[in-house]
Amino acid sequence: MSLWNMVLAETKFVYGDVFRRKSVLLTMIAYPYILALFVILLGYAMGSRQVFIEKTGAPPEIFFVTAGFLLISILGVSDDLLWRPNFELWLGTLQYVLISPLPRIYRYIAIPIPRLLIVVLVGATSIIPISIYYYGLGGLIEGAAIILMALLSGIFFTTPIMVIMGIIYGAGGESWRIINIVRPLLLILLGAYYPRYLMPLMGRIVSYLIPSSHIVEVIQLMMIDKLNVLYALSLIGIATALFVLYAPIGIKSINYWETKKLKEGIR
Amino acid sequence: MRKEAVVAENLKKKYFTKKRKGVLKAEKEIVEALKGVSFKIYSGEVVGLLGPNGAGKTTTVKIISTLLIPDEGNAWVYDYHVVKEANMVRKHLGVLLSVEKGFYGKLTGRENLEYFGLLYGLRRDELRKRIDYLMKLLELDKLGAADRLFEEYSLGMKARLGLARALLRDPPLLLLDEPTLGLDPPSARKIRELVKDLAHKEGKAILYTTHNMFEAEIVCDRIILINKGRVVAEGTPEQLKSLIPAIRTINMVVKGSDNVKPILQSLNIESYKIERANGIYNIKINTLKPEELLGELLKKFVNNGYETISLKIEEPTLEDVFIYFAEKGE
Numbered sequence: 001m002s003l004w005n006m007v008l009a010e011t012k013f014v015y016g017d018v019f020r021r022k023s024v025l026l027t028m029i030a031y032p033y034i035l036a037l038f039v040i041l042l043g044y045a046m047g048s049r050q051v052f053i054e055k056t057g058a059p060p061e062i063f064f065v066t067a068g069f070l071l072i073s074i075l076g077v078s079d080d081l082l083w084r085p086n087f088e089l090w091l092g093t094l095q096y097v098l099i100s101p102l103p104r105i106y107r108y109i110a111i112p113i114p115r116l117l118i119v120v121l122v123g124a125t126s127i128i129p130i131s132i133y134y135y136g137l138g139g140l141i142e143g144a145a146i147i148l149m150a151l152l153s154g155i156f157f158t159t160p161i162m163v164i165m166g167i168i169y170g171a172g173g174e175s176w177r178i179i180n181i182v183r184p185l186l187l188i189l190l191g192a193y194y195p196r197y198l199m200p201l202m203g204r205i206v207s208y209l210i211p212s213s214h215i216v217e218v219i220q221l222m223m224i225d226k227l228n229v230l231y232a233l234s235l236i237g238i239a240t241a242l243f244v245l246y247a248p249i250g251i252k253s254i255n256y257w258e259t260k261k262l263k264e265g266i267r
Numbered sequence: 268m269r270k271e272a273v274v275a276e277n278l279k280k281k282y283f284t285k286k287r288k289g290v291l292k293a294e295k296e297i298v299e300a301l302k303g304v305s306f307k308i309y310s311g312e313v314v315g316l317l318g319p320n321g322a323g324k325t326t327t328v329k330i331i332s333t334l335l336i337p338d339e340g341n342a343w344v345y346d347y348h349v350v351k352e353a354n355m356v357r358k359h360l361g362v363l364l365s366v367e368k369g370f371y372g373k374l375t376g377r378e379n380l381e382y383f384g385l386l387y388g389l390r391r392d393e394l395r396k397r398i399d400y401l402m403k404l405l406e407l408d409k410l411g412a413a414d415r416l417f418e419e420y421s422l423g424m425k426a427r428l429g430l431a432r433a434l435l436r437d438p439p440l441l442l443l444d445e446p447t448l449g450l451d452p453p454s455a456r457k458i459r460e461l462v463k464d465l466a467h468k469e470g471k472a473i474l475y476t477t478h479n480m481f482e483a484e485i486v487c488d489r490i491i492l493i494n495k496g497r498v499v500a501e502g503t504p505e506q507l508k509s510l511i512p513a514i515r516t517i518n519m520v521v522k523g524s525d526n527v528k529p530i531l532q533s534l535n536i537e538s539y540k541i542e543r544a545n546g547i548y549n550i551k552i553n554t555l556k557p558e559e560l561l562g563e564l565l566k567k568f569v570n571n572g573y574e575t576i577s578l579k580i581e582e583p584t585l586e587d588v589f590i591y592f593a594e595k596g597e
Contacts (some may be wrong), residue, residue, distance in 0.1 A: 012381060093371065
C-alpha cells in the first residue's frame, strides 16, 4: 500500500514536471532524432555509410536512433534518481520529504516507475517508426523488443545509481558539478554510443560492472542480427544478478547520505 | 493533567563551518548552536520560541522535527524519542519550516498536497476529504488557489498551503517556524487566528517561532526565550515582563515655552528624552516609580505655564523583554 502510494505520488510529479511542460516532453521525443542526425552528419563528413554498415552490421540511422533512444530512456529513468536530492534541496522540499514516515527505499523504487511511461512513449515515436521503415512490419516486433529491453535497462540502472548517488552526495555534498562529471562517464560506459568491445580494457571492466550495459549489448546484437539466445539470456542473467547485488549496497549508501544530512542539518 | 507533547532535555548541537584562508587553506570553525536547551510543551498550548538571529531557534525546531540529530541530550514527542523512534515521531507532527519554498512549482496546490499526503502514508479517500477540508479552512478555495500552479502563488497563498501540508495528517503537534514572515496583515491575521484555534479548540500543541513580538504576545500562551544556544527565560508574556527591572516610561506631551530641561533637572530626573516640534514637546521619562514622580512633575509644568496635552505611563512590552535578554547575553 505504501509503495503503491509512493508510485501514485511520483506519477503526479512526472505528470507535472514532464507532461505539463510540453517543451520537455517534445525535447525528449525529438532527442533520438536530433542526436542521430548530428552523429550521422558528422560521420558522413569523415567516412561513408557503407563503411559503417560493414563495421557494425547495422545502418547508421537505425543504430544511432536506437542509441539516442536508449540514452534518453536510461536517463529518463535514472536521472531523476541521481538529481533528485539536489533538486529537492533547491526547491526546499527535501526536509518535507525526509520527514515521511514511510520506508525510504520505497521512494527510490517508486521514482523510476512512472518514468517508464516516457520510455514507452519515446520508443513509440522513434524506434517503432524507424524499425518499420527499414524492416517492414517485422520491424514492429523488433522495435517492441528494443523498447522492452530499454525498460529493463532503465530499471537495472537504478541500484547502481543509488550506490553512486549515496557515495557522491555523502562524500562530496549535493553538488551538481560533481554529478555533471560522473554522468557523461556513466553514459559512455553504458556502451550505447561506443560499443563495449571497442573500449579500452579498463573501460570494458567498469562497463561490465554496470547492469544496464549488458542489456545495451543485447540490443546491439539484436540490431545486427547476431543475437544468440543463450548468450543474450546469460547477459540478462548477469545484469539481473548485478542489479540485485547492488540493491542492499544502494540502500546502505542512501542511508549513509541521509544520516550525514541529518547530522549536518538541511539548510 | 495536561499531556506532555514535547520534552527536550539538555539539547546540544555544534555545527562545523570553514573559515577560508586563501585559495586552498580553510580553517575549521565550531559554532555552538545549542548549549543545553531544556523545555516542555503541553497539549493545547501555543509556545513561542523567541530569540535573536542565530540564537538556536531553528536548530531546536529541526531537532524536534527529526530533521537534525543532536550531539547530546534527548527529546521526546509524545513519549517517542526523536532519534531512536524518528518514524513514530514523524507520525505525530506537522511542520512548516519556510513559507516561501517547499513545494513543486509545476503542480497545483491540490496536487502538491496530494503528493505529500501520499508520501505521508494517508489513504487516498481520506486524503481527498482532508484536502477539501483544509482548502476551505485556509480559504485557498476562496482565493482560487486550489487548482493553480504553485509557481503562480503569492506569498500569502504559499504560507496557507504550507500550513495545510502541516495539517494534512491532523497531527497533535505542530512546529511552525516563522509562519507569517513577509505576509500581508490579513494573511498574517488569518494564520494567527487559526493557530490559536488549533491549540485552544482542537488541543494541539504548537511550537511557534517568530521575530514579531506583537504577534508572539497575542498568539503564544507561553514563551521560551532563547539566546546564544541557551534558554534564558520562560513563562507567560506577563511573567516575562515582570522579570526585567521594573522601569516604566512616562510619556508626556506638553505645550509651552522652552525650559523643559531645567524642570526635569530640578526634579533630579536623569533618564529622559525630549522631542520638539512646533512648540509641542514629547517627553519620555524612564523611572522605577512613576506614581511617586507624577504629581510633582505635573505641578512643575503647570506652575511654569505649560499646557498638558496627553499623559500616559507605558508598561514594558515583550519587545523590551526580548531586547533586555538579548543584550544581557551579549
